[in-house]
Amino acid sequence: MKENVLLQVHQLSKSFGGVHAIQGVSFHVHAREIVAVIGPNGAGKTTLFNVITGILRPTSGSIVFKGVSVVGKKPFQLAQLGMTRTFQNLQVFGNMTVIENVMVGLHTRLKTGIFSAGFRLPRVSKEEKQALEQAFACLRQVGIEHLAFEKADILPYGMQRLVELARAAASNPSLILLDEPMAGLNPQESNKLVEVLLEMRSNGMTFLFVEHDMETVMSIADRIIVLDYGKKIAEGSPEEIAQHPDVIKAYLGEEEVI
Ligand SMILES: Nc1ncnc2c1ncn2[C@@H]1O[C@H](COP(=O)(O)OP(=O)(O)OP(=O)(O)O)[C@@H](O)[C@H]1O
Incomplete structure (x- = not known):
């Protein structure tokens, strides 16, 4: 394995009864890359994410993260190893403050419970104080400290x-998986998120993301993996994928519209 390969997925398959949601999918992600997974509805993108992040167990195949086989590991164990994710639907705790939301993401790094002191700021323990500082640093990374x-x-x-992204960053991951991060965002919000993701990457973060918004995929992905009916039908740079005949046929309705 090359030294800077962070995630290696090999011959991964997942079936639900007779439905072969993903079939023999192999790819890798290097450190500091932004890799996109695209494909038509039902292509297997969510299933692939759920298998990689330990929500589903694969039917067969291997997943190696930082040189460690992670098949069968639970999401919290993956978080401890440095892999975290966001979901298609927002997973923000609405009745909590922004900083509290981010502190939830710190729990994999802390020895004691973060809410034990109930945020009695003047008297918080050293660890809680550090946690607050770390949470602020995460908010700063995504530009919402204020x-x-x-x-x-x-x-x-x-x-x-x-906020979700800051919480993901709080677990100090090496790899963040984003499931349709642009869904529901207006163009200004999308631009802001793209800016933040690129900034985080330039600070060393690696991203694997599923996205339907082609403009985003084409503008930020270093590499694109294309699934169709559970199989990987293409992999390459945005330029290569935009011109790939199988992709155009499967994903874009036989017309070049990227
Ligand atoms: N829990 C499940 N039980 C049975 N079939 C499932 C299950 N989850 C997914 N599938 C099937 O597996 C296939 C892949 O679904 P998946 O949701 O992974 O696709 P997707 O590419 O994420 O689609 P979308 O873009 O619509 O989110 C589909 O045929 C789907 O119906």
Whole structure:
């Protein structure tokens, strides 16, 4: 395995009864890459994510993360190893403040419970103080430090996405998987998120993401993996994928529209 390969997926398959949701999919992700997974509805993208992140067990195949076989590991164990994810639907705790949401993501790094002191700020323990500082650093990374003490559910959708991303970053991951990060965002919000993801990458983060928004995929992915009916039908740079005949046929309705 090449030294900077972070994630190696080999011959991965997952069936639900007679439905072969993913079949013999292999690919890798290098450190500091942004890799997109695309494909028509039902192609197997969500299943692939759920298998990689330990929500589903594969029917066969291997997943190696940082040189460790992770098949059968639970999401919290993967988080401890440095792999975390966001979901298609927002997973923000609306009745909590932004900073509290981010501190939830810190639990894999802390020895004690983060809410034990109930945020009695002047008297918080050293570890809790450090946790607060780390949470602020995560908010700073996504540019919403000024919203730390706002209730999450009063924020616009795009800001809530950033809260989610800050929480993912709080577990100090090496790899973040994003499931349709642009879904529901307006163009300004999408642009902001793209900016944040590129900034995080330039600071060393690696991303694997599923996305329907082709403009985003084409603008930020270093490499694109295309699934169709559970199989990988193509892999390459945005330029290669835009011209790939099988992709155009399967994914774009036989017309070059990228
Ligand atoms: N729990 C399940 N039980 C049975 N079949 C499933 C299950 N989850 C997914 N499938 C099937 O597996 C196939 C792949 O579904 P999946 O949701 O992974 O596709 P997708 O590419 O994420 O689609 P979309 O773009 O619509 O989200 C589909 O045929 C789907 O119906």
